[in-house]
Amino acid sequence: KNEVEQSPQNLTAQEGEFITINCSYSVGISALHWLQQHPGGGIVSLFMLSSGKKKHGRLIATINIQEKHSSLHITASHPRDSAVYICASSETGNQFYFGTGTSLTVIP
Amino acid sequence: GAVVSQHPSWVICKSGTSVKIECRSLDFQATTMFWYRQFPKQSLMLMATSNEGSKATYEQGVEKDKFLINHASLTLSTLTVTSAHPEDSSFYICSASTQPWDYQPQHFGDGTRLSIL
Numbered sequence: 001k002n003e004v005e006q007s008p009q010n011l012t013a014q015e016g017e018f019i020t021i022n023c024s025y026s027v028g029i030s031a032l033h034w035l036q037q038h039p040g041g042g043i044v045s046l047f048m049l050s051s052g053k054k055k056h057g058r059l060i061a062t063i064n065i066q067e068k069h070s071s072l073h074i075t076a077s078h079p080r081d082s083a084v085y086i087c088a089s090s091e092t093g094n095q096f097y098f099g100t101g102t103s104l105t106v107i108p
Numbered sequence: 109g110a111v112v113s114q115h116p117s118w119v120i121c122k123s124g125t126s127v128k129i130e131c132r133s134l135d136f137q138a139t140t141m142f143w144y145r146q147f148p149k150q151s152l153m154l155m156a157t158s159n160e161g162s163k164a165t166y167e168q169g170v171e172k173d174k175f176l177i178n179h180a181s182l183t184l185s186t187l188t189v190t191s192a193h194p195e196d197s198s199f200y201i202c203s204a205s206t207q208p209w210d211y212q213p214q215h216f217g218d219g220t221r222l223s224i225l
Contacts, residue, residue: 030208030211031211033213033214035214035216040218041146041199041201041218041219041221042216042218042219043152043201043203043216043219044216045213045214045215045216048211048212048213048214050211086151086152088152090211092208095154095157095167096142096152096154096214098151098152098153098154099151100150100151101151
């Protein structure tokens, strides 16, 4: 079983701050996914990455395969970024393993 | 692109009834669909994986006779909660992808809030 751990569990930031959410996993993976769950429950897939770094707008995701660690960064945070961010690992022949999520609140 | 439609978004029904939830991929062929359950303030819990034309693979602890999953076509999977009871009340969400699913992004439905009275 892949243990996926996220930190912090809860995060409050002022608008404009740079935010980092961390995710670590215990065994090798096919890919690491970052998901965003809005208060209404809907989930959006932000990134899927197997190596290196990906950027989409103000969001950046990085992964270090050797250290089994990934980070999600949000630059110039905005109240609309308030959501729960979940990392999940996918493995060939196995299932998804989800982190417990990071609840982010960005205050205007 | 890559839109997944889940229906209904909200269901309230009496104990003992069966409830069917549909998950449709609108603009791609979903060879693999996943069904999750989420309790308040908790993360997603994978219930089962379904591949088109095959029997679903259920996670440990998930009753296959209770939660019937059908994936009869490349665009539709259904989850039927049979003889639902209050403890089945939860948020159910599906995701879909193409193969190989472990190297593909997941596309999520908007979820179904199920309340059993």
